[in-house]
């Protein structure tokens with residue numbers, strides 16, 4: 001019995017040691033050998049435990065300490081700066097974290113070396129913009145940009161979102177006390193429902209809200225597909241959302257082709273250079289990707305705008321001054337995209353909100369071959385996590401980064417350090433739409449309300 005106990009007690013540290021080094025031995029060791037032959041190094045770091053990698057450290061900083069940027073700062077302290085790359089194992093894959101502007105820029109520009117690789121991308125759909133690469137991506141992107149980024153599309157969007165926003169603000173004032181996240185989410189979905197598929201507020205949109213909520217949860221979950229997991233539930237919800245939009249597509253087939261009332265019509269009718277339109281499945285996948293991409297991001301940006309303006313009355317005062325003068329010329333009417341481009345201070349507030357909100361904390365790429373950067377290797381098949389939020393909260397890039405200061409946008413910002421919308425050929429397709437919606441909210445909120 002004592003001998004057994006001795007064995008077990010002796011084995012525990014051995015087992016701990018093996019678990020701690022397992023990923024290093026399994027993933028890093030073979031790569032280190034090929035690196036030394038090529039005269040380069042694997043970025044420093046530690047790859048954590050089998051399967052989970054550094055997930056627990058990540059959760060410790062993000063969820064328990066609630067100091068997310070310390071996750072990267074602690075690596076810098078431990079392993080030094082190098083070129084701003086660290087090896088790790090996160091979200092189920094061996095990864096290289098990139099957290100300096102220059103390395104991110106290198107990755108954004110190297111489309112021949114990296115492809116986009118979102119975790120759980122099947123939730124968006126296999127033919128959605130975010131799931132395809134190369135020529136297929138360029139083709140789809142031109143469809144989507146035509147539908148949401150052209151001046152005429154933005155003009156229509158600006159006109160469409162305002163009545164709902166104004167009505168929502170009036171309702172919030174009547175309620176007297178609101179939870180900003182819930183209310184901005186509601187009005188964002190109403191706007192997106194109207195813009196994308198002409199859905200009016202009601203039980204249908206309410207159902208979509210619940211389904212999208214679970215889909216977004218599934219995107220952040222481990223990809224374990226069996227009943228009870230968040231990912232499994234998200235897949236079921238995606239099927240239901242798809243079914244709702246498919247009915248809508250079928251309905252439209254019997255209507256006149258000429259009328260473009262929303263983004264679904266726009267995407268259905270645009271033709272590529274060869275005169276081809278998108279298939280029904282492509283339309284569906286892309287509408288879902290746009291709804292998901294636009295819904296949570298716009299909600300969060302709007303919520304943070306309300307928060308920061310409440311915390312920084314000096315900013316609100318300047319915002320009110322600019323918007324009051326615009327509102328007087330409009331006789332209380334709605335603003336246009338031309339007005340928005342003249343709202344210099346408002347646009348700085350929008351930009352500062354997006355910087356501070358860090359809606360997309362990080363984004364993903366996959367190395368399609370061994371790639372060497374400044375003496376360090378990104379091994380083939382590993383993911384690159386472009387840690388965007390660290391750029392925006394790092395004092396080396398932004399003075400006093402946690403201070404909400406729209407005036408920093410007068411000139412001093414290093415453009416390369418501002419990557420909130422990603423970059424390169426993948427830069428956020430909805431970035432103009434997001435900026436315009438935020439400026440419209442800031443306008444109506446600041447001219448009409450105190451909070």
Ligand code: HEM
Nearest residue numbers: 130293294297301359360420421422423426428429430434
């Ligand atoms: C504040 C709001 C938003 C932020 C911070 C944001 C951020 C981002 C980021 C970081 C990416 C990844 C870029 C990359 O991989 O390099 C992205 C991609 C994308 N976003 Fe946004 N986004 C916002 C709003 C929107 C809106 C409103 C829409 C649509 C209605 C949208 C649609 C998309 C799409 C379709 C892509 C994929 C582009 C591609 O792969 O070509 N986003 N966004």
